[in-house]
Amino acid sequence: MADTIRSIRGMNDILPNTTPYWQAVESTLNEVLTAYGYQEIRFPIVEKTALFSRSIGEVTDIVEKEMYSFTDRNGDSLTLRPEGTAGCVRAAIQNGLLNQTQRLWYMGPMFRHERPQKGRYRQFHQMGVEAYGFKGPDIDAELIVMTSRLWKKLGLSGLTLQINSLGSTEARLAYRQTLVTYYEKNQALLDEDSQRRLHSNPLRILDSKNPAMQELNDKAPTLLDYLDDESKQDFDALRETLDSIGIEYEVNPRLVRGLDYYGKTVFEWVTDHLGSQGTVCAGGRYDSLVEQLGGRGATAIGFAIGLERLIALLETMNSLPEIENIDAYIVAVGDNAAKKALCLAEQLRDQIPGLKLITHCGGGSFKSQFKHADRSGARWSLILGDDEINQQVIGVKTMATGEQETVPWDALANYLQS
Ligand code: ATP
Ligand code: MG
Numbered sequence: 001m002a003d004t005i006r007s008i009r010g011m012n013d014i015l016p017n018t019t020p021y022w023q024a025v026e027s028t029l030n031e032v033l034t035a036y037g038y039q040e041i042r043f044p045i046v047e048k049t050a051l052f053s054r055s056i057g058e059v060t061d062i063v064e065k066e067m068y069s070f071t072d073r074n075g076d077s078l079t080l081r082p083e084g085t086a087g088c089v090r091a092a093i094q095n096g097l098l099n100q101t102q103r104l105w106y107m108g109p110m111f112r113h114e115r116p117q118k119g120r121y122r123q124f125h126q127m128g129v130e131a132y133g134f135k136g137p138d139i140d141a142e143l144i145v146m147t148s149r150l151w152k153k154l155g156l157s158g159l160t161l162q163i164n165s166l167g168s169t170e171a172r173l174a175y176r177q178t179l180v181t182y183y184e185k186n187q188a189l190l191d192e193d194s195q196r197r198l199h200s201n202p203l204r205i206l207d208s209k210n211p212a213m214q215e216l217n218d219k220a221p222t223l224l225d226y227l228d229d230e231s232k233q234d235f236d237a238l239r240e241t242l243d244s245i246g247i248e249y250e251v252n253p254r255l256v257r258g259l260d261y262y263g264k265t266v267f268e269w270v271t272d273h274l275g276s277q278g279t280v281c282a283g284g285r286y287d288s289l290v291e292q293l294g295g296r297g298a299t300a301i302g303f304a305i306g307l308e309r310l311i312a313l314l315e316t317m318n319s320l321p322e323i324e325n326i327d328a329y330i331v332a333v334g335d336n337a338a339k340k341a342l343c344l345a346e347q348l349r350d351q352i353p354g355l356k357l358i359t360h361c362g363g364g365s366f367k368s369q370f371k372h373a374d375r376s377g378a379r380w381s382l383i384l385g386d387d388e389i390n391q392q393v394i395g396v397k398t399m400a401t402g403e404q405e406t407v408p409w410d411a412l413a414n415y416l417q418s
Contacts, residue, residue: 010123329358
């Protein structure tokens with residue numbers, strides 16, 4: 001027998017017993033974003049590798065070690081998108097969307113060669129939002145408020161909002177120097193990752209998930225002391241707006257985000273119900289990226305929600321959306337009944353839009369067909385045999401009670417609707 005081919009580690013099948021939850025979550029997200037005036041954009045899964053290295057940053061984890069890159073048949077280096085922001089900015093520049101403000105959202109798979117574990121996969125899904133051409137901080141607040149409404153709509157509790165400001169590029173550079181000096185003084189206490197980041201990406205050390213690094217990071221100088229005036233004012237205004245709307249938050253001066261393009265406002269929604277992969281939604285302002293990618297400067301801010309983590313959290317909190325069952329399952333025994341069943345089913349579908357109806361296919365005895373009806377979770381079984389065909393009626397069995405009634409064909413739609 002041939003070997004069976006299995007999926008790639010960290011790339012999961014999402015099976016029919018789970019897809020209804022995905023669909024429900026996706027449609028809630030779509031609904032809320034649409035209500036705030038955000039429009040969907042779809043861009044390719046594969047882009048030129050340079051797009052990601054130039055935007056995310058050469059010395060970030062993603063670009064250094066997580067990208068799925070390959071040479072295509074033309075000899076071009078291409079990469080499976082590890083995130084959506086770069087592709088979205090590329091599409092906005094290329095299609096001239098940045099002549100005016102834009103509120104955009106996207107949804108789809110992302111690819112990173114990380115060590116697979118709970119909440120961390122090699123193919124995962126993000127729903128992301130990007131707003132272009134708004135200086136903030138009003139739009140910063142809008143994005144955060146919108147995420148908060150998403151959680152409310154999903155019936156989700158257990159998420160904490162953390163915010164920080166990364167300041168201007170100049171402020172960050174000054175802070176970076178102070179930070180490097182601080183860590184150099186304590187070099188013996190740095191773990192391997194932090195050693196590596198000390199000169200390439202020292203801010204990211206602050207974000208270390210290693211408990212052994214906690215104390216050192218707690219005592220590190222804080223970026224908030226280095227903020228430029230504009231960033232400070234914007235951050236204060238953001239906080240005031242969140243306060244006035246009643247959105248609770250924690251200021252986390254060690255929140256730095258792992259991608260190079262962020263500046264000023266950054267935020268994350270985190271939970272301690274998912275173990276160590278507790279960030280469900282993350283985002284921030286990236287005012288310099290558009291220009292860096294060759295567009296005429298446009299301010300920008302966005303966030304991305306990790307859908308696997310969001311759905312895992314809903315499951316943990318027992319808040320998965322209710323999935324609607326099938327309404328009816330037609331059981332039909334005998335050739336005539338089987339033909340009539342398909343006919344009647346089409347009539348019902350015309351008469352009752354949205355009706356969820358399965359017609360039994362493949363024949364079999366009443367007993368075996370009822371087993372299928374049972375398993376389908378249908379509210380009613382609709383029963384057709386030779387007797388029913390002769391009398392032009394159908395048996396309607398309410399599955400929960402076992403009660404059965406006989407209904408004429410032409411009264412069936414009314415019966416089911418009442
Ligand atoms: P983390 O610190 O958890 O690695 P990140 O900073 O790399 O996250 P972003 O690139 O900002 O994350 O992505 C936004 C969100 O996408 C994350 O908060 C998370 O919910 C989700 N996410 C990121 N990487 C993965 C992954 N490998 N598997 C599943 N979800 C992921
Ligand atoms: Mg990561």
